[in-house]
Amino acid sequence: MFQSLTQRLAGVFPFFSDGETKKIGIYGPTNAGKSTLGNQMIHDWGDNDDAEFETSDIEHETQSAQREPVTIERDGGRVELDIVDTPGVTTEVDYKEFIDDMEKAEAIERSRGATEGVAEAMHWLREDVDGVIYVLDSTKDPFTQVNTMLTGIIESQNLPTVILANKTDLDESNVSRIKDAFPQHTIVSGSAKEAENLDELYGTVAETFG
Amino acid sequence: MITMGDKTSTDLPDGVQLKVLTASHTDDLATNEKINTILDLVKSQRVVVLENGLSPDEESKLVERTMTQIQPDEFSGVEIESGGDPAQKKSGLLSGFLGGGSSDDQNIMVVAPAHIVEDVTNENGDLISTFVRQ
Numbered sequence: 001m002f003q004s005l006t007q008r009l010a011g012v013f014p015f016f017s018d019g020e021t022k023k024i025g026i027y028g029p030t031n032a033g034k035s036t037l038g039n040q041m042i043h044d045w046g047d048n049d050d051a052e053f054e055t056s057d058i059e060h061e062t063q064s065a066q067r068e069p070v071t072i073e074r075d076g077g078r079v080e081l082d083i084v085d086t087p088g089v090t091t092e093v094d095y096k097e098f099i100d101d102m103e104k105a106e107a108i109e110r111s112r113g114a115t116e117g118v119a120e121a122m123h124w125l126r127e128d129v130d131g132v133i134y135v136l137d138s139t140k141d142p143f144t145q146v147n148t149m150l151t152g153i154i155e156s157q158n159l160p161t162v163i164l165a166n167k168t169d170l171d172e173s174n175v176s177r178i179k180d181a182f183p184q185h186t187i188v189s190g191s192a193k194e195a196e197n198l199d200e201l202y203g204t205v206a207e208t209f210g
Numbered sequence: 211m212i213t214m215g216d217k218t219s220t221d222l223p224d225g226v227q228l229k230v231l232t233a234s235h236t237d238d239l240a241t242n243e244k245i246n247t248i249l250d251l252v253k254s255q256r257v258v259v260l261e262n263g264l265s266p267d268e269e270s271k272l273v274e275r276t277m278t279q280i281q282p283d284e285f286s287g288v289e290i291e292s293g294g295d296p297a298q299k300k301s302g303l304l305s306g307f308l309g310g311g312s313s314d315d316q317n318i319m320v321v322a323p324a325h326i327v328e329d330v331t332n333e334n335g336d337l338i339s340t341f342v343r344q
Contacts, residue, residue, distance in 0.1 A: 091324070092276075092324035122271075125270065156266055
């Protein structure tokens with residue numbers, strides 16, 4: 001299945017790469033599916049079959065920025081990316097949110113890790129990444145302060161960006177309101193969890209960051 | 211208790227203070243100074259209202275600094291909301307993307323301690339509301 005995917009995509013989107021490895025941050029609010037998307041990209045294009053970003057239904061599973069190299073190949077060309085999975089950006093972290101799932105000491109440790117991860121992610125967005133894949137949960141309202149802030153930074157930095165309207169496998173998915181919220185950005189809809197429409201995403205990523 | 215400059219009123223329940231930072235107060239502050247001022251007020255359980263809100267870059271630095279200040283059972287972070295309706299925010303994103311607009315066109319912004327308020331919400335662009343936790 002992997003070979004047929006790459007073979008199908010190989011001739012679809014010719015592109016030119018400048019030969020430099022681009023550092024592409026996967027950003028977005030908590031539980032939007034950033035790590036799940038990162039894992040799909042690793043599985044489809046990564047060099048290390050054992051690499052995997054941690055995922056769960058518990059918020060702040062990703063505690064620090066994790067980086068994995070992937071190489072997207074198209075029609076004789078290739079784009080080398082370091083995809084950087086970041087913690088979901090939030091303005092508050094309370095260990096009590098995790099008490100139902102773990103002991104207090106562990107919850108406090110998780111919250112401490114989350115704060116460090118978010119701070120690191122904010123710093124990297126301003127200082128370090130070459131482009132952004134912005135993941136949004138298409139079942140939720142995109143007009144949030146966090147999204148406004150992050151997209152504002154992205155645009156002030158003139159960072160090339162691809163928005164993934166994720167979780168289209170869910171009945172509550174509403175991609176049109178994401179398109180209405182960010183009309184000037186390239187938006188691809190799909191499901192990272194179910195690997196739906198990722199071929200379009202990969203082609204867009206190659207075109208945008210290649 | 212609401213304070214604006216040197217003026218004070220007592221319209222809010224005890225324990226919750228509103229602090230308005232006027233544009234004249236914040237415009238001359240460096241980014242770090244502005245963020246420290248906001249965080250010091252929020253950590254002392256004041257709801258801060260900024261006449262001129264923060265730029266996205268300033269807001270990201272506020273978030274980054276907030277994360278380093280969080281302490282279990284003492285300070286869990288902030289709630290932030292800016293004024294202007296979503297359509298105007300969208301226009302702002304568009305104007306920024308197209309190279310137009312002005313960084314000076316910043317809406318009013320509310321920054322509140324997360325452990326004493328519920329969500330700060332912008333209702334249709336003309337009302338920012340929140341509930342104080344009991």
